[in-house]
Amino acid sequence: MGKNRSRRSWMDRARRLEKAITDYLELPADAVLDLPRLTLVGNSRLVVENHRGISEYQPDLVRLKLSTGELEIKGTGMLLREIKPDAIALEGTIHSLTFC
Structure with missing residues (x-):
């Protein structure tokens, strides 16, 4: 301990x-400290840069690993539009974002 x-x-x-x-x-x-950068367009598109991967994916819940913990995205009809080593683009109706 x-x-x-x-x-x-x-x-x-x-x-x-x-x-x-x-x-x-x-x-x-965000660049120097490797912090996540979130770009939310209305409630229908979210781009997350500096992520560490996907820990859970369902049409109503997506969890992304971040250097500072996890990001929980709740919504309906969510689809992963782009997955790159440094960015993820998510589309659908986004209801909430929670840092865990």
Whole structure:
């Protein structure tokens, strides 16, 4: 348990340092810190960049792995229109987005 806590503490400090450097240099955080970028067009199209893959796919629920956890997308008639190594495009009627 001590090793896990120590590792987590080290990773938290490293993440804070990365953020401080990014802020100081005025660089885009999503690119430098590998944060997800979501583009929502109305409630019918969602593009997620910097994802880590799909953990669950159903027509009414899609879960995507992110560097910061998971993104849960609920809706109806959802289809994966594009799947690329760095981006996923989803279409359908989107009801909610939840970060887990």
